[in-house]
Amino acid sequence: MKSLVVRLGLLLLIVAFGLGQFGGCSCIPSCTPIPKVVLIDDAHNNENNFDGYGFDAFYGKLKTTLQDMGYTVNRASTSGFSPSISVYGIVILPAPFDAYTSSETQALVDFVRAGGKLIILGEWGGYGDSANANLNAISTALGAGITFNNNTVYDDTNNYNSTSYWPLITNFVSHPTTNGLNTLAYIAGSSLTVQSPGTPVAYSSGNVRTMVNLSKDPRGNSAGIGMKSPDTKERVTSIVVAAVAQVGSGKVIAIGDTNIFGNDVYYHQTDFIDLYNNKKFLQNIVNW
Numbered sequence: 001m002k003s004l005v006v007r008l009g010l011l012l013l014i015v016a017f018g019l020g021q022f023g024g025c026s027c028i029p030s031c032t033p034i035p036k037v038v039l040i041d042d043a044h045n046n047e048n049n050f051d052g053y054g055f056d057a058f059y060g061k062l063k064t065t066l067q068d069m070g071y072t073v074n075r076a077s078t079s080g081f082s083p084s085i086s087v088y089g090i091v092i093l094p095a096p097f098d099a100y101t102s103s104e105t106q107a108l109v110d111f112v113r114a115g116g117k118l119i120i121l122g123e124w125g126g127y128g129d130s131a132n133a134n135l136n137a138i139s140t141a142l143g144a145g146i147t148f149n150n151n152t153v154y155d156d157t158n159n160y161n162s163t164s165y166w167p168l169i170t171n172f173v174s175h176p177t178t179n180g181l182n183t184l185a186y187i188a189g190s191s192l193t194v195q196s197p198g199t200p201v202a203y204s205s206g207n208v209r210t211m212v213n214l215s216k217d218p219r220g221n222s223a224g225i226g227m228k229s230p231d232t233k234e235r236v237t238s239i240v241v242a243a244v245a246q247v248g249s250g251k252v253i254a255i256g257d258t259n260i261f262g263n264d265v266y267y268h269q270t271d272f273i274d275l276y277n278n279k280k281f282l283q284n285i286v287n288w
Contacts, residue, residue, distance in 0.1 A: 034089040034115055036071045043076035044096035047123065047131070047258045053265040059094075061273045062261045062282070069286055083107050085114040090286065093138070094258045095123040095131035105141050112142055113248030119285060122148035122256040124165070124188045132190060139254065144245040145198035146254045149191045151210040153241065153256070158205050160185045160275065161268060168276070169241055171203040176288045177244060177253065177281070178202065185275040189257030191239040198254075202242035210239060244288075253285050 040063075042055045050058035055075060063073045071090070081104060083091045091111060100108070112118050120139065122132045132148035139146045155167030165188050172178040178201050191210050194200050245252040261282050263271045273279050 032086070034085065035087060037088050038066050038071050038073045038090040038092065039076060039079065039081075039083055039088045040073060040092045041076045041081060041094065041096060043081050044093075044098040044100065044134070046093075046097070047095040047128075048097055050094075050262075051265060057265050058262050061263050061271055065261075065273065065279060065282060066286070069283065071286070083111040083116065085111050085116050088116065090117045090119065092119045092121070093135065094121045095128050096134045097128075097131045099134045100138065105138060108138055109141050112250035112252060115249040117251045117253070117285075117288075118142075119253045119255075121258040121260070122190050122192075122254070123258055124152040124256075125150040125190055126152065127188075128190065135254075139252070142245075142247050142252060143197070144247055144252045144254070145195040146243045146245060146252065147193040148254070148256055149193055149210070151190055153186060153189055153191055153204060153208055153210055153239065155205060155208045157207045160187075167204055167208060169202050169204060171205065171238065173199070173201045173203075175199070175201045175244065177242075177284045179284055181277045181281060181284070183276040184260065184278055184281055185272060186241055186257050187259035187262075187272050189241060189255070189260070191241060192243050192254060192256055194240050194243045197247070198243045198245040198252075200240040200243045202240070204239050204241055206238045208239055251288065253288075 040059065042050075047058070066073050084107070088111070091108065108118065120135045122128060122135055129150045132150055135148050152165055153167055154164045156164045158168045158170070160166040160168060167186050169184040169186050170182065172181050184202065192200070241257070242253070242255045244254070259272050260278050261273045263273070273282065
């Protein structure tokens with residue numbers, strides 16, 4: 001009997017050690033750590049080829065920030081779009097203007113449910129409507145409860161570079177992704193609608209207005225920033241600009257702006273990822 005007790009005690013110690021080694025993962029006895037490799041999608045006409053500047057000009061600092069955190073960064077255009085948990089720990093989808101196939105969508109769902117982290121970045125209404133629709137299709141397939149709205153967030157009082165559609169975000173919900181954040185610069189983005197299991201983590205100020213223009217351009221997108229028509233509807237409120245959800249064993253982070261972690265390709269003073277706490281927000285998301 002005493003020998004049995006000793007053996008049980010040793011077994012419990014081994015199990016406890018294994019849990020500590022693999023970050024508390026529950027797949028005993030075999031458990032594979034999540035890879036420190038990021039896949040950034042640039043194979044679905046993302047952000048219209050990154051506003052025509054290309055990936056390296058648009059997301060050069062995003063890539064080096066991830067590398068500085070110990071991650072390998074792959075691009076879908078060169079590595080293929082195969083979001084598997086056996087290869088990647090994080091997948092980033094920046095405003096895809098081309099839709100994902102059913103098999104690609106299922107691969108993303110399987111990736112997240114198996115423990116992967118998916119970061120989805122939308123765009124402002126009138127420009128990014130089709131991209132937002134493609135991200136909403138992924139969110140729906142995941143059951144994340146997060147929707148990108150086809151509108152544009154304006155703040156005439158609290159903004160960067162005296163630009164109303166570059167609002168400053170200062171209202172945060174207590175969450176690991178928002179630890180230590182004071183201010184984010186939101187560089188022309190949309191609002192989000194969130195329901196369970198989604199959780200808002202960042203809100204605009206109460207001065208924000210969102211503009212929804214119901215007129216359509218020849219591509220079927222609503223009119224863009226600064227464009228008004230008799231169909232323009234304006235709403236003033238505090239709105240959600242970033243949200244998270246836990247799906248299966250994985251995590252989803254949604255932000256209505258692709259530029260928030262980008263370089264400043266428009267030749268202002270500072271790269272957008274370096275403004276305020278934008279880079280820290282990215283680091284928090286990666287570390288969550």
